[in-house]
Amino acid sequence: MRRHFGYVAPCTRMPPESLVSGCGKRAKQIFQDGQWPDSEEGLRDGMLRLWRRKLKIVSELANGPEACVTDVPDDDLEDRLLLGKGFQSFIDCLAEGAKVQLDDPxxxxxxxxxxxxxxxxxxxxxxxxxxxxxxxxxxxxxxxxxxxxxxxxxxxxxxxxxxxxxSIPYRGASTHEKVVLRWPKSDPFVAAKLAPPGAALQFETTDVRFHFLNLHKYGREGQLLCHIWGDANWEEHSSLGDEELALHVVNGLRAMFPKDG
Missing domain, CATH: 3.50.50.60 (FAD/NAD(P)-binding domain)
Known part of the structure; x- marks a missing residue:
């Protein structure tokens, strides 16, 4: 049974800047183009050729692991690149011929x-x-x-x-936590903030505790990811339960969009 090593996101899931050379104006045009990437002639075929070349290179490596793309991805709109036993393949390659000492720091x-x-x-x-x-x-x-x-x-x-x-300030301190917020696709907040053409990939806030990533733009419809940084000097954070933490995140979001409740 193969393990996932990484994935190749289809064009519809990739930020425009990663596929389009040129200025931000071109990227903005893509955001406003509901038919992209199909509207960009040759882009999809070009990306497929690129991925096939990469797979060919990996498969031709001496003693390299088997490489393929799964036919049935775990998630909709996602093609997964499989590489042998996953990341273990790289570890085995690096460790070949080396003396490894474990459990003795x-x-x-x-x-x-x-x-x-x-x-x-x-x-x-x-x-x-x-x-x-x-x-x-x-x-x-x-x-x-x-x-x-x-x-x-x-x-x-x-x-x-x-x-x-x-480093973190002390042993046991929080480093990085993620909170995923989900709304029904029909929710007004999704239509107004997450889904419209030109909606931001990231939402800026003056609250240094949080960083919001618009997962809707990456194909996770109705979802917003909140990063909580361990270096934000939020000392109360480590003592909060899940529900209390989620409430702080929601209140931070309400402060950013007061008209949306």
Whole structure:
């Protein structure tokens, strides 16, 4: 059984800017064209040729996974590109011939003039001419002693400041949450704000907690996605239940569109 690796959205689901070269004026014209992409001669056939070329390239890779497009997508208007076992195919490819150490995190990274030594929690160590550290920013910011990595010599102060800015403020803090709002397709709000020609892909708001994405324009009819950012200094957020959180989002939306209730 294949797993989904990624998907190729049909033309009707893709933002115009990703398919049309040129200025924003052309993209605006497309939004106001209810027959697009069929009205743009050759676009659909051109995209099909592009996807077929990509599939051919993937299938010809040495020892590469099988590539195909599913005939029955999970969602309407969506064609899914399947790649072998999914993302595991890439992991297996990268790990081929490499020694992988699991369940033994790095606790210390030491660098000198001849190379890098990484010491694990178990006491084991590995030596190499260089090292690549891809730990999360919260680990590198030493939010908790159990996961912290000691660097010798210490990281420069400017890098430590950058890590603290990139990281969540404390262990367990929220980072990013999504709330999906749904209306019946016949709802006046959908007709007035989500569906009309020229409706925005994203709705701007002065409320720094939220960012609204118009999913209706991507084929999810009557749906709006609210991103809640963990760096918005909304300290109350982590203590709210689902219903309370949804109410804050709805109130934020009402503040943006007071005439729509």
């Amino acid at each position: 790095v606790k210390e990274v030491s660098q000198d003039g001849t190379g890098v030594t990484m010491k694990l929690r178990s006491g084991k160590s590995f030596r190499g001419s260089f090292g690549i550290v891809t730990a999360p920013s919260g680990v590198l910011a030493e939010l908790h002693p159990d996961s912290a990595i000691q660097f010798q010599p210490e990281l420069p102060e400017d890098k430590r400041r950058a890590l603290r800015r990139l």
